[in-house]
Amino acid sequence: MIDKTAIIEDGVFIGENCSIGPFSIIRTGSHISPNSSIGSFCDVGVHGPNSQKAELKILENAIIRSHSVIYSGSEIGRNLKTGHHVTIRENSKIGNDVQIGTLSDIQGDCSIGSFTRLHSNVHIGKHSVVGEYVWIYPYVVLTNDPHPPSETVKGVTVEDFAVIATMSVILPGIRVNMGSLVGAHSLVTKDVPFETLVAGVPARAIKNVKEIQHEDLNEPAYPWPTHFSRGYADELLKEYDRRRREVL
Amino acid sequence: MIDKTAIIEDGVFIGENCSIGPFSIIRTGSHISPNSSIGSFCDVGVHGPNSQKAELKILENAIIRSHSVIYSGSEIGRNLKTGHHVTIRENSKIGNDVQIGTLSDIQGDCSIGSFTRLHSNVHIGKHSVVGEYVWIYPYVVLTNDPHPPSETVKGVTVEDFAVIATMSVILPGIRVNMGSLVGAHSLVTKDVPFETLVAGVPARAIKNVKEIQHEDLNEPAYPWPTHFSRGYADELLKEYDRRRREVL
Amino acid sequence: MIDKTAIIEDGVFIGENCSIGPFSIIRTGSHISPNSSIGSFCDVGVHGPNSQKAELKILENAIIRSHSVIYSGSEIGRNLKTGHHVTIRENSKIGNDVQIGTLSDIQGDCSIGSFTRLHSNVHIGKHSVVGEYVWIYPYVVLTNDPHPPSETVKGVTVEDFAVIATMSVILPGIRVNMGSLVGAHSLVTKDVPFETLVAGVPARAIKNVKEIQHEDLNEPAYPWPTHFSRGYADELLKEYDRRRREVL
Numbered sequence: 001m002i003d004k005t006a007i008i009e010d011g012v013f014i015g016e017n018c019s020i021g022p023f024s025i026i027r028t029g030s031h032i033s034p035n036s037s038i039g040s041f042c043d044v045g046v047h048g049p050n051s052q053k054a055e056l057k058i059l060e061n062a063i064i065r066s067h068s069v070i071y072s073g074s075e076i077g078r079n080l081k082t083g084h085h086v087t088i089r090e091n092s093k094i095g096n097d098v099q100i101g102t103l104s105d106i107q108g109d110c111s112i113g114s115f116t117r118l119h120s121n122v123h124i125g126k127h128s129v130v131g132e133y134v135w136i137y138p139y140v141v142l143t144n145d146p147h148p149p150s151e152t153v154k155g156v157t158v159e160d161f162a163v164i165a166t167m168s169v170i171l172p173g174i175r176v177n178m179g180s181l182v183g184a185h186s187l188v189t190k191d192v193p194f195e196t197l198v199a200g201v202p203a204r205a206i207k208n209v210k211e212i213q214h215e216d217l218n219e220p221a222y223p224w225p226t227h228f229s230r231g232y233a234d235e236l237l238k239e240y241d242r243r244r245r246e247v248l
Numbered sequence: 249m250i251d252k253t254a255i256i257e258d259g260v261f262i263g264e265n266c267s268i269g270p271f272s273i274i275r276t277g278s279h280i281s282p283n284s285s286i287g288s289f290c291d292v293g294v295h296g297p298n299s300q301k302a303e304l305k306i307l308e309n310a311i312i313r314s315h316s317v318i319y320s321g322s323e324i325g326r327n328l329k330t331g332h333h334v335t336i337r338e339n340s341k342i343g344n345d346v347q348i349g350t351l352s353d354i355q356g357d358c359s360i361g362s363f364t365r366l367h368s369n370v371h372i373g374k375h376s377v378v379g380e381y382v383w384i385y386p387y388v389v390l391t392n393d394p395h396p397p398s399e400t401v402k403g404v405t406v407e408d409f410a411v412i413a414t415m416s417v418i419l420p421g422i423r424v425n426m427g428s429l430v431g432a433h434s435l436v437t438k439d440v441p442f443e444t445l446v447a448g449v450p451a452r453a454i455k456n457v458k459e460i461q462h463e464d465l466n467e468p469a470y471p472w473p474t475h476f477s478r479g480y481a482d483e484l485l486k487e488y489d490r491r492r493r494e495v496l
Numbered sequence: 497m498i499d500k501t502a503i504i505e506d507g508v509f510i511g512e513n514c515s516i517g518p519f520s521i522i523r524t525g526s527h528i529s530p531n532s533s534i535g536s537f538c539d540v541g542v543h544g545p546n547s548q549k550a551e552l553k554i555l556e557n558a559i560i561r562s563h564s565v566i567y568s569g570s571e572i573g574r575n576l577k578t579g580h581h582v583t584i585r586e587n588s589k590i591g592n593d594v595q596i597g598t599l600s601d602i603q604g605d606c607s608i609g610s611f612t613r614l615h616s617n618v619h620i621g622k623h624s625v626v627g628e629y630v631w632i633y634p635y636v637v638l639t640n641d642p643h644p645p646s647e648t649v650k651g652v653t654v655e656d657f658a659v660i661a662t663m664s665v666i667l668p669g670i671r672v673n674m675g676s677l678v679g680a681h682s683l684v685t686k687d688v689p690f691e692t693l694v695a696g697v698p699a700r701a702i703k704n705v706k707e708i709q710h711e712d713l714n715e716p717a718y719p720w721p722t723h724f725s726r727g728y729a730d731e732l733l734k735e736y737d738r739r740r741r742e743v744l
Contacts, residue, residue: 005255007501007518022255023271023289023519025536040273040291041315041519043536043562066291066317067333067537069562069580084317084335085351085563087580087598102335102353103581105598105616117397120353120371123616123634135397138371138389141634141662143680147710147717148659149613149631149724163396166389167417167435169663169681184391185417185435185449187663187681201449201681201697214395221395228397253503270503271519271537288521288539289563314539314565315581332565332583333599350583350601365645368601368619383645386619386637411644414637415665415683432639433665433683433697449697462643469643476645 003040012045021066029054029072032062039066039084046071050108051090059096071108083120095132097231110155115232127155133225133232133240134158137166137184146172160243161223162192168203178247179223179240181209194247195223251288260293269314277302277320280310287314287332294319298356299338307344319356331368343380345479358403363480375403381473381480381488382406385414385432394420408491409471410440416451426495427471427488429457442495443471499536508541517562525550525568528558535562535580542567546604547586555592567604579616591628593727606651611728623651629721629728629736630654633662633680642668656739657719658688664699674743675719675736677705690743691719 001019002008008026015034020026024038027045038044042064045056051073059078064070068086077096086100089108098112101120106112110124113132118124122136125144130136142156154173158164162176165184170176176192183199183206192198197206209222217227225240233239249267250256256274263282268274272286275293286292290312293304299321307326312318316334325344334348337356346360349368354360358372361380366372370384373392378384390404402421406412410424413432418424424440431447431454440446445454457470465475473488481487497515498504504522511530516522520534523541534540538560541552547569555574560566564582572584573592582596585604594608597616602608606620609628614620618632621640626632638652650669654660658672661680666672672688679695679702688694693702705718713723721736729735
């Protein structure tokens with residue numbers, strides 16, 4: 001199902017059962033794996049001056065919504081879902097089952113682990129390293145320049161199962177450790193400790209995340225895999241505990 | 249005036265004197281009322297998995313600017329104006345004379361009352377209830393998950409004539425009461441009282457809005473209908489007073 | 497190299513060695529100077545109701561990336577580079593060698609000086625005056641209405657060589673003086689003094705910028721032209737000193 005208005009350049013692989021929407025462009029070097037769906041007005045496989053290679057590989061079952069732009073030189077795992085107006089620049093390494101919301105801007109030269117969810121309008125600066133099962137909410141920015149403008153680039157690291165709430169900024173080189181929670185509208189200037197809630201401008205450690213009570217359930221709200229597993233495998237909590245023990 | 253490059257699917261109603269710009273797509277089930285104008289590169293009537301119905305109804309005199317995306321399952325009143333790159337997801341109920349600025353992202357399953365103005369890059373989370381004559385400024389986010397990620401969804405309520413200034417975040421389940429003002433760059437963690445200015449991270453009540461002096465006029469700046477009525481009916485201040493008495 | 501799907505309206509000038517990408521639209525009155533490149537899905541020369549004139553002039557060597565929208569009534573200098581999904585509204589005066597990042601929204605009736613860099617998702621309100629060699633980082637908003645909504649419009653002024661870090665809001669009518677630095681996630685409510693670091697909500701003066709040490713070099717990080725000149729002329733530091741003496 002390739003719309004007749006779509007432009008498929010030479011040197012493209014499109015697997016079985018893919019759909020390409022109206023007015024979309026698939027550039028030379030793109031490899032779109034089977035069962036993928038690309039909406040309207042997308043530009044996929046764009047060659048940027050900094051692309052390390054001319055190929056773009058997207059594994060099976062991708063859903064890429066309209067007006068999105070993906071550069072060559074990136075590798076994207078299975079089951080990608082994007083919103084609309086998403087940009088993914090060159091040399092991004094994106095795992096399986098990742099969701100990237102409407103208007104999000106992945107600046108390239110970064111990695112995003114499997115099962116991670118970026119909500120709308122998230123900005124991932126270059127050289128960011130985002131782990132697995134991470135949740136990042138709207139208007140969060142991961143920065144990378146400690147004294148702008150400079151030639152120094154220090155990406156942010158976000159470890160597995162961390163959560164960063166809406167409109168927070170993480171300063172360059174910061175590590176957000178496993179299972180932590182950054183409250184909304186925070187400016188994170190220091191590393192966020194393991195399983196700790198931080199919040200404020202600048203953010204300060206408030207409490208252990210296990211002390212946050214769930215409003216509707218008679219139990220702690222964190223670690224979140226205790227009560228939330230939508231879209232994940234059955235054994236999510238066991239996986240959390242396994243990784244937790246590795247860290248401790 | 250339907251551009252010859254536009255794609256009009258079967259089962260679409262387009263009223264008299266409408267224009268559809270180059271490369272735009274009008275999907276099955278869309279009802280575009282007379283005197284409406286849809287710019288270039290729009291995708292209108294997109295069928296999402298959560299659309300409650302396959303129809304999209306847009307009343308008279310809409311102006312929808314380029315690169316915007318509107319899902320089926322929404323109902324939109326007269327005189328809609330959008331900026332560019334706007335997204336309106338499924339099951340949104342939008343009143344008459346609403347303006348939605350460039351890059352704004354209406355996440356669906358929400359309502360926005362008549363005469364309300366969203367400036368650029370406003371994010372309306374699911375289950376938000378926004379009243380009439382509300383003004384929301386750039387980079388404001390209405391959130392909905394009290395302990396992300398969770399299954400709990402508690403939308404924000406913004407009452408009539410409230411104003412939320414730039415880059416403020418409203419936490420889940422909060423009520424912003426009638427005639428209040430949220431200062432720029434605030435994090436709103438508690439209900440905002442009637443006709444009250446709140447500001448800060450977290451936001452605190454500062455004063456009654458009537459104590460804010462207008463810089464150029466020798467009178468209070470709020471309630472804003474005392475001195476501002478551009479684009480509204482003549483009797484705006486009377487309408488404000490009428491609703492104010494209902495609340496008190 | 498004008499793609500065969502592009503729409504070039506009557507009354508357009510396109511100089512030698514320009515490329516126009518697939519599905520882009522160049523509207524009547526656009527003047528695209530030689531060696532310019534316009535990506536896919538752009539709408540250039542859009543006529544807005546407030547355009548002071550029907551022309552759009554873009555000087556040599558522009559690179560305008562996909563899904564961008566530029567209105568008529570603006571004048572843009574040499575070597576413009578934009579990201580994707582950029583909006584430039586009417587009556588904007590933009591100098592030479594300006595970069596405007598992905599998702600940035602220039603609201604029109606404003607000026608942006610030569611050699612200035614706007615990163616992703618910057619919002620320049622109407623009546624802003626941005627100087628030369630200014631750096632503005634993601635999710636910064638220059639506002640203009642001191643008591644929203646009102647008829648009062650007081651644009652922000654940002655002087656030469658100033659830097660505004662991520663997610664900061666500048667309130668209406670504020671002047672950010674030469675060589676200053678606004679820290680990330682700040683709310684600027686007062687004029688920012690010359691060569692001063694301000695930060696916080698609300699922002700307070702922290703120190704002279706020369707007291708900020710560079711993490712990797714054994715010297716101060718500011719004024720930034722002491723150690724950073726990528727993309728600029730050789731004599732950048734001399735130029736800084738020259739303008740500094742004018743101010744003092």
